[in-house]
Amino acid sequence: MNIKKVTKKLSSVRDSIRDNGEVTAQDEQALKDLVNETISIAKRDLKNLRAGMDMPQMPIPHNDNLPLTTEQRFRLSLMEKTGTGSFEIH
Numbered sequence: 001m002n003i004k005k006v007t008k009k010l011s012s013v014r015d016s017i018r019d020n021g022e023v024t025a026q027d028e029q030a031l032k033d034l035v036n037e038t039i040s041i042a043k044r045d046l047k048n049l050r051a052g053m054d055m056p057q058m059p060i061p062h063n064d065n066l067p068l069t070t071e072q073r074f075r076l077s078l079m080e081k082t083g084t085g086s087f088e089i090h
Contacts, residue, residue, distance in 0.1 A: 009034060 013027045020027075068076065 006034060 009030060013030050016027050017023055
């Protein structure tokens, strides 16, 4: 949407309302057209944004369910006993 075009349309509606002293059917239709155009552009942009997110660039992580090593079990038991994070254990 071109901001200059929108500004020009809004200015013409404003001037028409000022000249007529009320909102005419043409003014109301011009405002509705602007709103509808804005909504359609937003929907299109949202659709394009979603389309770009359908194909992730990074591989999807998965749970391979490997058993913990002896060291990992030891560190996990320390964390469970002390209630601390891994920073204090290293």
